[in-house]
Amino acid sequence: MGAWIAQLKNFNLPVPVPETVLVQLLQRCQEIAHSSLLEGAKLVRAVEELFPGQSQALNHLAGMVMTSPARSGAATTSPPPGTSYPASYEAAVPAQQMVLSLLAAREILSSLTLTVSVSQPVVERQWLTETGVLTLKAEYEPDPNSAHLRIQGSLPSGGNLVLRGDGSQSRAERSTPGSLSVELFDLKPSQPHILxxxxxxxDPTPLIFTVRTAEV
Known part of the structure; x- marks a missing residue:
């Protein structure tokens, strides 16, 4: 996952989260981003392996994190009542580490999810890698006869894109930096797609995004 960590280090968290924790969160968030779980359940699922046996506390703190404001794409929230944020993640008490991990998970899940709709048919996303910036552009055409999803990618190095839907797949690759495009047709309403x-x-490890289509 080394190529993808640069983006995570740019998150505006109250206290920096160790790279080892970010790597584990990134792996878990990729696995659950496409699930039908509600946001709070996704956050708990993303961090629960870091805090075994603490599901009740995590559920409570996830509620706090979800209601905290997000400014300029950066999640911020107050620390648990009666505490303040420590100088480092390692010096934090468990409740503080839980909040910081949940905040990081919220940022990762948000970054890994592209939602296009009738009212917002085009969404762009950038992800900083160790070789440069990856840029993705999702375009949705909600044709009643053949709804259409197209992903354009600008890659900082050679690589490939694979877009998967319900029984269909589109793939494109190139050996040098530049643009690629993949697309799927005959989409089912609200069906999540994997990119x-x-x-x-x-890095031979792919980064997995979830692309959601909404009919509003």
């Missing part, structure tokens, strides 16, 4: 991005030179 895998792989940068051949930087």
């Amino acid at each position: 895998e991005v792989q940068l051949a030179e930087a």
Whole structure:
């Protein structure tokens, strides 16, 4: 996952979260982003392996995190009552570490999810990698006869895009930096689609996004 960590280090969290924790959260968030779970359940699922046996506390703190304001794409929230944020993640008490991990998970899940709709048919996303910036543009055409999803990617190095839907797949690759495009037709309403991005030179592990279509 080394190529993808640069983006996570740019999150505006109250206290920096260790890279080892961010890597684990990124892996878990990729696994659950496409699920039908509600946001709070996704956050708890993302961090529960870090805090075994603490599901009740995590559920409570996840509620706090979800109601906290997000400014300029950066999640911020107050620390648990009666405490303040410590100088480092390692120096934090468990409740503080839970909040910081939940905040990081919320940022990761948000970054990994692209939602296009009738009212917002185009969504763009950037992800900083160790070789440069990956740019993705999702375009949705809600044709009643053949709804259409197209992903354009600008890759900082050679690599490939794979877009998967319900029984269908579109793939494109190139050996040098530049643009790629994948698309699917005959989409089912509200069906999540999986987009895998792989940068051949930087990291053999793909980054997995979830692309959601909404009919509003």
